Amino acid sequence: KAGVTQTPRYLIKTRGQQVTLSCSPISGHRSVSWYQQTPGQGLQFLFEYFSETQRNKGNFPGRFSGRQFSNSRSEMNVSTLELGDSALYLCASSQAGQGADTQYFGPGTRLTVL
Amino acid sequence: AQKITQTQPGMFVQEKEAVTLDCTYDTSDPSYGLFWYKQPSSGEMIFLIYQGSYDQQNATEGRYSLNFQKARKSANLVISASQLGDSAMYFCAMRELGYSGNTPLVFGKGTRLSVIA
Numbered sequence: 001k002a003g004v005t006q007t008p009r010y011l012i013k014t015r016g017q018q019v020t021l022s023c024s025p026i027s028g029h030r031s032v033s034w035y036q037q038t039p040g041q042g043l044q045f046l047f048e049y050f051s052e053t054q055r056n057k058g059n060f061p062g063r064f065s066g067r068q069f070s071n072s073r074s075e076m077n078v079s080t081l082e083l084g085d086s087a088l089y090l091c092a093s094s095q096a097g098q099g100a101d102t103q104y105f106g107p108g109t110r111l112t113v114l
Numbered sequence: 115a116q117k118i119t120q121t122q123p124g125m126f127v128q129e130k131e132a133v134t135l136d137c138t139y140d141t142s143d144p145s146y147g148l149f150w151y152k153q154p155s156s157g158e159m160i161f162l163i164y165q166g167s168y169d170q171q172n173a174t175e176g177r178y179s180l181n182f183q184k185a186r187k188s189a190n191l192v193i194s195a196s197q198l199g200d201s202a203m204y205f206c207a208m209r210e211l212g213y214s215g216n217t218p219l220v221f222g223k224g225t226r227l228s229v230i231a
Contacts, residue, residue, distance in 0.1 A: 033218060033219070042221060042222075042224065043205065043221040045218040045219065045220070048218060056218050058218065088157055090157075090159060092159070099147070099209075100147045100164065100166055102149065102161050102164060103149075103161070104161060105151070105159035105160075105161075106158065107156065107157055107158040108157040108158065110157070
């Protein structure tokens with residue numbers, strides 16, 4: 001079974017621009033979660049989608065948004081980029097995203113904001 | 115609120131030796147799950163092992179085992195017979211399972227393990 005894939009792997013943007021990151025979950029997984037990882041703040045939860053609905057949201061400003069499609073693929077968008085948005089963005093999928101469900105992560109998208 | 119603490123920012127271990135990575139947690143939910151992930155320099159988080167709060171036995175997966183001490187709220191990862199490929203960041207994470215069925219994973223700050231030949 002193919003793992004979680006994320007595109008693009010690397011991205012360089014300038015302040016004020018917007019960016020869209022994509023995540024394809026493991027086949028059969030319906031839950032997709034997004035995390036931001038920075039050296040200072042560590043791994044922080046952004047949001048989770050299940051069956052095209054946002055089920056959980058972390059403490060991030062409204063510039064961060066996401067969506068999930070009927071095939072469970074998910075995208076996240078960051079508008080009006082700031083220098084502090086430079087980070088590794090990780091996507092994780094699981095079957096139902098509840099309880100003891102294990103989340104499997106993709107390789108991440110490394111975003112650099114100049 | 116749930117919290118994970120990993121007190122060892124970095125550790126060194128000799129190849130073929132065993133090593134223990136510490137993790138303590140805090141939660142008021144009696145039902146929870148504990149996860150360990152490995153993150154090599156490539157960035158991908160690799161799932162290693164899971165322990166449920168009601169599991170009677172410590173979890174094991176190959177060379178990985180979890181030393182679960184519920185009363186102390188600790189869930190230490192033990193890696194036996196360390197290999198050079200074990201050099202990576204290791205994260206402990208927790209999810210509460212009781213009060214709300216779909217709380218997100220909360221991660222610790224991680225421990226960087228370096229295996230020396």
